[in-house]
Amino acid sequence: MSVSVTVPAASPLAAPVRTVFFVSDGTGITAETFGHSVLSQFELRFKQFRLPFIDTMDKARDAVNRINETFEREGNRPIVFSTLVNAEMSELVRKSNGMHMDLIKTFVDPLEQELGVKSTHTIGRNHNITDSEEYKNRIEAINFSLAHDDGQTNKNLDGADVILVGVSRSGKTPTSLYLAMQYGIKAANYPLIPEDFERGKLPGGLLEFKHKIFGLTIAPDRLAEVRNERRPGSKYAAIENCRYEINEAESMMHREGIRWMSSTTKSIEEIAATILQEIKVEKRFY
Amino acid sequence: MSVSVTVPAASPLAAPVRTVFFVSDGTGITAETFGHSVLSQFELRFKQFRLPFIDTMDKARDAVNRINETFEREGNRPIVFSTLVNAEMSELVRKSNGMHMDLIKTFVDPLEQELGVKSTHTIGRNHNITDSEEYKNRIEAINFSLAHDDGQTNKNLDGADVILVGVSRSGKTPTSLYLAMQYGIKAANYPLIPEDFERGKLPGGLLEFKHKIFGLTIAPDRLAEVRNERRPGSKYAAIENCRYEINEAESMMHREGIRWMSSTTKSIEEIAATILQEIKVEKRFY
Numbered sequence: 001m002s003v004s005v006t007v008p009a010a011s012p013l014a015a016p017v018r019t020v021f022f023v024s025d026g027t028g029i030t031a032e033t034f035g036h037s038v039l040s041q042f043e044l045r046f047k048q049f050r051l052p053f054i055d056t057m058d059k060a061r062d063a064v065n066r067i068n069e070t071f072e073r074e075g076n077r078p079i080v081f082s083t084l085v086n087a088e089m090s091e092l093v094r095k096s097n098g099m100h101m102d103l104i105k106t107f108v109d110p111l112e113q114e115l116g117v118k119s120t121h122t123i124g125r126n127h128n129i130t131d132s133e134e135y136k137n138r139i140e141a142i143n144f145s146l147a148h149d150d151g152q153t154n155k156n157l158d159g160a161d162v163i164l165v166g167v168s169r170s171g172k173t174p175t176s177l178y179l180a181m182q183y184g185i186k187a188a189n190y191p192l193i194p195e196d197f198e199r200g201k202l203p204g205g206l207l208e209f210k211h212k213i214f215g216l217t218i219a220p221d222r223l224a225e226v227r228n229e230r231r232p233g234s235k236y237a238a239i240e241n242c243r244y245e246i247n248e249a250e251s252m253m254h255r256e257g258i259r260w261m262s263s264t265t266k267s268i269e270e271i272a273a274t275i276l277q278e279i280k281v282e283k284r285f286y
Numbered sequence: 287m288s289v290s291v292t293v294p295a296a297s298p299l300a301a302p303v304r305t306v307f308f309v310s311d312g313t314g315i316t317a318e319t320f321g322h323s324v325l326s327q328f329e330l331r332f333k334q335f336r337l338p339f340i341d342t343m344d345k346a347r348d349a350v351n352r353i354n355e356t357f358e359r360e361g362n363r364p365i366v367f368s369t370l371v372n373a374e375m376s377e378l379v380r381k382s383n384g385m386h387m388d389l390i391k392t393f394v395d396p397l398e399q400e401l402g403v404k405s406t407h408t409i410g411r412n413h414n415i416t417d418s419e420e421y422k423n424r425i426e427a428i429n430f431s432l433a434h435d436d437g438q439t440n441k442n443l444d445g446a447d448v449i450l451v452g453v454s455r456s457g458k459t460p461t462s463l464y465l466a467m468q469y470g471i472k473a474a475n476y477p478l479i480p481e482d483f484e485r486g487k488l489p490g491g492l493l494e495f496k497h498k499i500f501g502l503t504i505a506p507d508r509l510a511e512v513r514n515e516r517r518p519g520s521k522y523a524a525i526e527n528c529r530y531e532i533n534e535a536e537s538m539m540h541r542e543g544i545r546w547m548s549s550t551t552k553s554i555e556e557i558a559a560t561i562l563q564e565i566k567v568e569k570r571f572y
Contacts, residue, residue: 018401027559029468030323037316037369038393041405052559077400083323099400107324107387114363114385115304119327130553138554142460146435174428177463181554182315267416268424268467273313273338 016047019070019078023063023093025085028052034103035081046079060089064096071097134184141180141187148188149173154205157188162279163209164189165202165253166216167245168236169226171263171271175216178268183276197248202256214275215253215260220246222264302333305356305364309349309379311371314338320389321367332365346375350382357383420470427466427473434474435459440491443474448565449495450475451488451539452502453531454522455512457549457557461502464554469562483534488542500561501539501546506532508550 020039022031028050039046051063070078080098084090094100108119141161147153148160150173157163162179164172168191176187190203206213218226220242227237235241253260259278263271306325308317314336325332337349356364366384370376380386394405433439434446436459443449448465450458454477462473476489492499504512506528513523521527539546545564549557 027555029555029559030319033316034320034389037389038397041371041390041394042397042401042403043406044401044403050559050562052563079397079400085327099396101393101396103320103323104327106392108327110385110387111324111328111365114365115328115330117328117330120329130551135553139460142463146432146459146463149432173432174425174467177428177432178467181460181464181467265416267421269313269315273315273336276336277338 016045018044018076019047019049019074021049021051021063021067021070021078021080021098023051023054023080023082023084025055025089026052026083028083031081031083031103035079035101038081038101039079054084054089054093055086057089057092060084060092064092067093067096067098137184138181141184142177144186145176145180145188148186149176151190151203157205157209159186160188160209160212161185162187162275163206163213164216164275165192165206165213165249165258166218166260166263167192167223167249169223169230170216170218170249171266171268172216174268175263175271175275178272179275182269182272185276192245192249192252194245194248197245197252200252202252210256210258212279213256213258214279215249215258216263216271217246217250217253217260218262219264302331304330304362305333305335305360307335307337307349307353307356307364307366307384309337309340309366309368309370311341311375312338312369314369317367317369317389321365321387324367324387325365340370340375340379341372343375343378346370346378350378353379353382353384423470424467427470428463430472431462431466431474434472435462437476437489443491443495445472446474446495446498447471448473448561449492449499450502450561451478451492451499451535451544452504452546452549453478453509453528453535455509455516456502456504456535457552457554458502460554461549461557461561464558465561468555468558471562478531478535478538480531483531483538486538488538496542496544498565499542499544500565501535501544502549502557503532503536503539503546504548505550 020035022028022035024031032050051066054060054063067078067080078098079101080093080096081101081103082090082093083103084093085104090102090104094102112119144159162185164176164187166172172189172191176189179185179187190206196203220239223242223246224237224239227242231237261271261274306321308314308321310317318336337352340346340349353364353366364384365387366379366382367387367389368376368379369389370379371390376388376390380388398405430445448471450462450473452458458475458477462475465471465473476492482489506525509528509532510523510525513528517523547557547560
C-alpha cells in the first residue's frame with residue numbers, strides 16, 4: 001500500500017503474486033497488523049486469509065492442510081505470519097509448505113533471556129482483558145466520544161482529553177473514535193460552521209477549554225471532493241464555499257492560538273498519532 | 287495483560303520492571319501493537335513510550351539519547367521495538383544501549399529473498415493511503431455504522447454487511463465501530479428492548495435481513511454490573527430485570543434462528559474477529 005510506484009500495490013489489474021495466511025490462537029489482529037506492515041514494503045498484491053482461534057491440534061492440522069493445498073495449487077510457498085504460542089501447534093504449522101514467520105519465537109525467546117523470567121504463553125488471548133482498567137477506559141472513552149460527536153452536547157467537557165474542531169468533513173469523527181478505541185482517549189468534536197465564522201467566535205462553551213482544543217483542516221479541493229460524494233452539486237460541496245470555510249476556519253484557529261494540522265493526505269492513524277504527540281496525554285502505563 | 291496469575295500484570299502495586307520504547311518513522315502503531323502482544327507474554331509491568339515520526343537523523347539521535355538516558359537512570363537496558371526502515375537511522379538506534387527488536391530487518395530481508403524483489407522501504411508510512419479503495423471503504427463503513435448505531439434508522443439496511451442485535455449494553459456499539467474501523471465492515475446495530483419481547487418479534491424492518499443478523503448476549507450478572515455503572519440502583523440495572531431481558535433475548539434469537547455469541551469475557555477485538563469468521567465477509571484483498 002505505498003505510493004510513487006508505477007504499478008500501485010492495489011492495482012485491480014495486477015494478479016496477486018502470493019497467498020498469505022495470518023495464523024493465531026487469538027483474534028489474529030496482531031499477526032495481521034504486523035503482516036500488513038511487512039507486506040506493504042513490497043509493491044505486490046497478496047491474497048490474504050485470516051485463520052484466527054487456532055487453539056486445538058485439530059484446528060492446527062486444518063490450517064496446515066489449507067497452507068499445503070494452496071502451495072500445491074499455486075506452486076509457490078504461501079507466506080505464513082504466525083502468533084501461535086503453543087509449541088506443539090506452532091511446530092506443526094512450521095512444518096507446513098509455507099514460509100513461516102514466527103512472531104513469537106523470534107522475539108519472546110530473547111526477551112525471556114533478557115528479563116530472566118519465563119513468558120506466560122498466552123499471546124493474543126487477552127483472557128479477562130475486559131476486567132482490566134485499560135479496557136474499561138477504552139469502552140468509557142468510546143461512549144464519551146460518541147456522546148460528544150459533532151458538538152452534540154457541552155456536558156462533561158471537563159472530562160475530555162481533547163476537543164477536535166474543524167469544518168464539516170475534515171476528519172473529526174473518525175479521528176475521535178479512533179483515539180477512543182485505540183488509545184482510550186476521550187475525544188469530543190465540534191464542527192466549525194458558517195454561523196461561527198459570522199460571529200467570529202469558537203462555538204459556545206469551548207473557550208474555557210481552549211488548552212484542550214486541537215484543530216483539523218483540509219485542502220479545499222480535497223474537501224470539495226469528499227463533500228461532493230455526500231451531496232453532489234450542492235452549495236455545501238462547491239469549491240468556492242469550501243475555500244471560504246477553510247479560510248475562515250484557519251483564520252479562527254490562528255487567531256485563537258489553537259494548534260492544528262492538515263488531514264488532507266493523512267490516514268486516521270496518522271492524524272491520531274500526531275494529535276497524541278501534541279496533546280501529550282499519556283494514559284497507558286502498565 | 288493476562289489472567290490466572292497471582293500478581294496481575296496491571297497490578298497498581300507492582301513497580302514497572304523495565305522501560306519500553308516504540309520507535310517508528312510512521313505512527314508507531316505497528317511497533318506498539320506488536321510490542322504489546324510480545325510484552326503481554328510476561329507477567330510484568332512495563333513503562334512504555336511512543337517515539338513516532340522518527341524520520342530524520344536528528345530525531346533518531348534524540349531517540350538514542352532518550353534510550354541511553356533511561357539506561358543510565360535505571361541500570362537496565364530499555365526494550366526497543368523498532369520499525370525504522372531507513373538503514374542509517376535504524377543502525378543508529380541499534381547501537382543505543384537498548385535491547386533492539388528490529389521488526390523490519392528480521393522479516394523484510396528474508397521476504398525479499400523469497401519474493402525475489404526489493405522492498406520499498408516505506409513501512410508504516412502509508413503515503414496517500416487515503417486515496418486507496420480500502421481506506422475509502424473504511425471511512426464509509428465508519429459513517430454507515432455511526433448512522434445505524436442503536437437502531438437510529440432503517441434506511442439503507444440492504445447495504446449493511448452485518449446487523450448486530452442484543453439488549454442494551456451487550457457490546458453492540460463498540461463492536462460495530464470496531465468492525466467498521468478495523469475491517470471496513472458496515473455494521474448496523476439494533477437494541478432488543480422490552481417492547482420487542484412483549485410483541486415477541488424482532489424490531490420492525492429487520493426480518494427481511496435475517497441472514498445478516500448476528501446476536502450478542504451477555505451474562506446477566508455482568509450486564510447488571512455494567513448497567514449499574516451507568517444508572518446505579520435503577521430497575522434497568524437490577525439483576526432480575528437483566529435476567530429477564532437476557533432470557534427473552536436469547537429465546538428470541540433461538541426462535542428466529544439467529545446466530546449469536548456471548549460477549550461476557552470477550553474484548554471488542556475478540557467479538558469482532560468471531561463475527562467476521564461467522565459472517566464470512568471477506569472484503570480485503572490487496
